[in-house]
Amino acid sequence: MTRFLLPALVFAALIVFFVVGLERDPSYVPSPLIGKPAPDFELPTLADPDATFGLDDLRGQVSLLNVWATWCVGCRQEHALLVELSDSGEVPIYGLDWKDDREAALAWLEELGNPYVTTAFDETGRVAIDWGVYGAPETFLLDADATVLFKHVGPLTQQIWDEEFQPRLQAARGREQ
Amino acid sequence: MTRGMTWPCFPATWFGRLSMAFALLLICVDAYAIDSERAFEEPALQARYEHLTTQIRCLVCQNNSIADSSAALAADLRREIRDMLAAGREDSEIIEFLTTRYGDYVLYRPPWTPRTWLLWLAPLLLLAAGIWVAVRIVVARSRLPIEDEPPRTRSG
Numbered sequence: 001m002t003r004f005l006l007p008a009l010v011f012a013a014l015i016v017f018f019v020v021g022l023e024r025d026p027s028y029v030p031s032p033l034i035g036k037p038a039p040d041f042e043l044p045t046l047a048d049p050d051a052t053f054g055l056d057d058l059r060g061q062v063s064l065l066n067v068w069a070t071w072c073v074g075c076r077q078e079h080a081l082l083v084e085l086s087d088s089g090e091v092p093i094y095g096l097d098w099k100d101d102r103e104a105a106l107a108w109l110e111e112l113g114n115p116y117v118t119t120a121f122d123e124t125g126r127v128a129i130d131w132g133v134y135g136a137p138e139t140f141l142l143d144a145d146a147t148v149l150f151k152h153v154g155p156l157t158q159q160i161w162d163e164e165f166q167p168r169l170q171a172a173r174g175r176e177q
Numbered sequence: 178m179t180r181g182m183t184w185p186c187f188p189a190t191w192f193g194r195l196s197m198a199f200a201l202l203l204i205c206v207d208a209y210a211i212d213s214e215r216a217f218e219e220p221a222l223q224a225r226y227e228h229l230t231t232q233i234r235c236l237v238c239q240n241n242s243i244a245d246s247s248a249a250l251a252a253d254l255r256r257e258i259r260d261m262l263a264a265g266r267e268d269s270e271i272i273e274f275l276t277t278r279y280g281d282y283v284l285y286r287p288p289w290t291p292r293t294w295l296l297w298l299a300p301l302l303l304l305a306a307g308i309w310v311a312v313r314i315v316v317a318r319s320r321l322p323i324e325d326e327p328p329r330t331r332s333g
Binding site: 026027029030031032033039099124125126128129130131132134135 | 236237249253254280282
């Protein structure tokens with residue numbers, strides 16, 4: 001009996017490993033920042049190089065920080081949804097323009113609409129490294145104390161917004177009250 | 178700004194195709210030119226730099242180390258490592274800098290933690306399982322009566 005049972009069990013275990021492996025996205029890198037205070041930063045804003053924008057500006061409310069760039073195709077893809085979210089007033093969205101050209105970035109916002117309350121301009125990519133950014137677009141959900149609640153890598157979609165962000169956003173607002 | 182970006186259209190002539198092919202060739206050549214200059218004059222620092230950068234996985238093209246990757250992020254991380262080495266930081270501090278930002282994922286050699294026990298022990302477990310199976314087969318065969326072997330006939 002064991003003669004057939006054992007190989008069958010080994011085979012079943014392998015199948016489980018393969019199915020789980022297929023379901024998972026190999027390019028996904030889990031962020032060690034989740035549940036930790038967001039990294040401090042201070043950067044010039046995109047609109048005005050003399051004005052600065054930093055982590056302290058993100059405190060006091062639940063917010064999104066969206067990492068984008070004009071060279072990033074996925075960012076163009078998700079932009080309409082960001083504009084829609086911003087128009088709905090559901091949550092303030094802040095931008096981090098990553099390794100970009102200032103002129104091109106301003107033209108992009110002019111053309112596609114500006115969903116960001118403020119955009120920080122990270123020309124060297126130094127702040128993005130502190131935030132563990134590895135591929136734009138990335139979207140961070142921060143609570144009022146600027147703790148990182150969640151991070152999504154890749155273009156936002158309505159489905160991801162509804163399933164991943166909405167519940168966490170509501171929970172964070174619930175904790176605040 | 179033009180709305181609805183289109184790829185550069187090349188005329189479908191031999192000249193157009195040839196120039197396209199040449200342009201693609203240039204892209205390929207460029208991919209090999211990673212850090213044409215040495216990071217450090219001092220051999221000891223350069224050796225540490227090379228050792229560190231080959232240990233760190235590039236997050237953009239994940240089968241490359243950041244030493245081999247032409248991704249912009251890999252270049253940024255090489256710059257960070259160079260700056261930290263120049264500032265006299267220890268290797269362990271540099272590794273910690275990277276793992277607090279990108280997780281253990283950036284390390285090609287994962288640390289020994291409860292989550293990686295199975296990963297590290299898997300080769301030993303598989304070897305033990307193989308030995309166990311082999312021993313069982315050998316023992317089972319050794320118990321077979323010798324008389325049962327078919328008689329060897331030499332015909333010839």
